[in-house]
Amino acid sequence: MKDVVIRLSPGPCWVTQVELCRKGSDGKFLQYNCNSLHAFVVSSAVLVGMWIGGVFQACLITDRIYSLIYACSIISLLMATVVYLHSCREQTSNEIHRKITGLLRDFSLGKEISPRIAGIDMKQFFMVRIGFMGWGIISICYLLAEIERDGLVSLPMLLVVVFQLLYTVEFFIDEASVLDTREFTDEGIGFLMIQGEYIYIPFCSSTPAFFLLHRPLQISLPAVILICLLYGVGLAIYYFSNVQKDCFRKDPSDPAISSLKTISSPTGQNLLVSGWFGWVRHPNYLGDILMTWAWTLPCGFSNVLPYIPAVFCTIILIRRANENEEACQEKHGEAWQEYCRRVPYQLLPYIY
Known part of the structure; x- marks a missing residue:
């Protein structure tokens, strides 16, 4: 993981400007204004x-x-x-x-x-x-x-x-x-x-x-309720899994995640093997896919056109998950194999 430094910059009272400095491949810090x-x-x-x-x-x-x-x-x-x-x-x-x-x-x-x-x-x-x-x-x-x-x-x-x-x-x-x-x-x-x-x-x-x-x-009220539930579940999975991942990356000793189980990697890093990432290996991608389908379902089923982006998104995220796993296998070796053994499902528990 790249080294990251975050600091707040002074600005107008209604603006909190975050400057994130990430160390690039040349060892120098790259500064970003996240506004x-x-x-x-x-x-x-x-x-x-x-x-x-x-x-x-x-x-x-x-x-x-x-x-x-x-x-x-x-x-x-x-x-x-x-x-x-x-x-x-x-x-x-x-x-x-x-x-x-x-x-x-x-x-x-x-x-x-x-x-x-x-x-x-x-x-x-x-x-x-x-x-x-x-x-x-x-x-x-x-x-x-x-x-x-x-x-x-x-x-x-x-x-x-x-x-x-x-x-x-x-x-x-x-x-x-x-x-x-x-x-x-x-x-x-x-x-x-x-x-x-x-x-x-x-x-x-x-x-x-x-x-x-x-x-x-x-659309009917029951359909609206079901679609909202699907979106809410997807948003919760997407948001909280990302929060857990980012928190673990920044400070593995944070009290909010210190009780989670990990696997030591030869790189000196630890792999998170409980919490959201002990459920499936890519919960953030799962949440992303659920939200994409949730905002497509209000279009009904009379035409395939509005579903094309959802299908593309699903394919792209599955492909990206596979690419990430190949990179993790190369980087972490046996530690990643152990993680896959303990968390066998990539996106859907007991299905995929």
Whole structure:
């Protein structure tokens, strides 16, 4: 795990700005300003304020989704080119060394882990500011567009948008923990990741709201209750397992987790083998999958379109879990094998 230092920076009374310094592969600390929650709240407030004041109409966004996707495709290609050219010009120690290289592979997967241009960490910018903030803003626009058209918001649309906004806000609140994930610390950033943040996260993830705007429907109260329960269970698993993981990483002697069982690894670290991670090996991914399906179910079963993002998300997280396990097997050896023996299920107890 990368060394991490967190400190609070002085700022306005309503802003708590967190600066997280993570030690990069060159041994130097990389500084991040984790203020995405404040940026999202301000952006959303301005958007809604302009809408209430009649300055902005949400349909200007929702009626031009395909044009926006096309424009974002071009922008993502341009930004990927900028990042690639920067990595070719700047020879840094966080450059990725692959067995198989080439222009196309390096352009697609990236040559650097944490490229910085004009003082901006490009990976944090694309993942947080573009991907998740764009997703939240577009979801709000779908809800406002339905109100513009019908004079009110339907219950299915309300469920989808509220569920997705809760997920994105939780992501912003816990932004610092994202900076210590394998995706952030070990993987390069290239065209595929940048395009995913410009297109997949904001547009594909909001497909259920897009579907409901064009094919409105109503659902029964029992269905609403069951969907809310599914989302609540998923959110609880996702949130508390991440809290336990982050707490264990920062301070294994913390009284809140000191009673949990661990396995010693040859690396000098310990593997958590009880609590949420004694239930399944990737409880946070399980919670993520449950929430994704919960905000898709309000769309009913008349069309497969709103379910495509949920299927993709499930496949991606299963693949990521397998990749993480391969990396852990290589890193921890017999300790990881023992962990898998004691916690045999990856995502679903007694099933998978």
